[in-house]
Amino acid sequence: MSFVAVAVLFASAQVQAQTVIPFDGATQSSYYPNPGWSGPAANLIDDNPATQWQSHGCSDNEGKDYTPSVTFFFDDIYNVGGVSIRNLFGGAAERGARDVDILVSLDGVKFDYYTSIVVLKDTAADKDSCMVQDFEFLGGVDAMAVMFEFKSNHWNWAFYPGHHEGTWANASIVGLVDVQFTQTVPEPAAMSLLVLGGLAMLRRKR
Ligand SMILES: [Ca+2]
Numbered sequence: 239m240s241f242v243a244v245a246v247l248f249a250s251a252q253v254q255a256q257t258v259i260p261f262d263g264a265t266q267s268s269y270y271p272n273p274g275w276s277g278p279a280a281n282l283i284d285d286n287p288a289t290q291w292q293s294h295g296c297s298d299n300e301g302k303d304y305t306p307s308v309t310f311f312f313d314d315i316y317n318v319g320g321v322s323i324r325n326l327f328g329g330a331a332e333r334g335a336r337d338v339d340i341l342v343s344l345d346g347v348k349f350d351y352y353t354s355i356v357v358l359k360d361t362a363a364d365k366d367s368c369m370v371q372d373f374e375f376l377g378g379v380d381a382m383a384v385m386f387e388f389k390s391n392h393w394n395w396a397f398y399p400g401h402h403e404g405t406w407a408n409a410s411i412v413g414l415v416d417v418q419f420t421q422t423v424p425e426p427a428a429m430s431l432l433v434l435g436g437l438a439m440l441r442r443k444r
Pocket residue numbers: 281282283284285286287288289290415416
């Protein structure tokens with residue numbers, strides 16, 4: 239009887255849920271200053287598909303951001319279990335991120351490579367139908383800050399020092415719409431349900 243009770247408690251501790259990690263801010267290597275459709279990386283942490291971040295490109299008359307990146311900061315160290323991303327859509331879909339290196343930091347200063355992801359092109363016409371892409375970090379990774387280094391976009395533009403587009407920037411711009419990190423925590427509601435279920439089982443056995 240007591241073994242059953244212990245087994246139920248053990249099982250209940252394994253029930254987990256994903257919760258959103260609160261942001262403490264975001265920075266960027268550059269941004270395309272165009273109020274209404276593109277602004278700084280703060281636009282990536284507002285869970286609002288109407289606001290975007292786009293880099294300033296690599297051209298004669300605009301920015302010289304050959305290695306674009308954005309960095310996200312938390313208020314503490316969290317075990318990051320995954321990330322949800324909205325990519326650029328509609329007329330900007332080709333500028334959307336494709337190959338992204340993810341780096342993590344425990345102090346917001348020193349970053350180490352963690353993994354790489356491929357973000358799909360979003361074929362949605364507008365913000366109301368753009369998709370959320372989920373990436374899971376198996377086992378999670380401890381971080382107080384996470385950096386995205388963009389290696390390519392859906393124009394097939396590769397980002398590296400000196401890769402210059404020409405007079406104006408278009409294909410050498412990369413961007414995103416929204417980013418949200420999650421952590422895995424025990425689910426209290428499910429835990430109580432399981433404990434109640436276990437008690438019910440014990441009663442039936444009597
Ligand atoms: Ca946004």
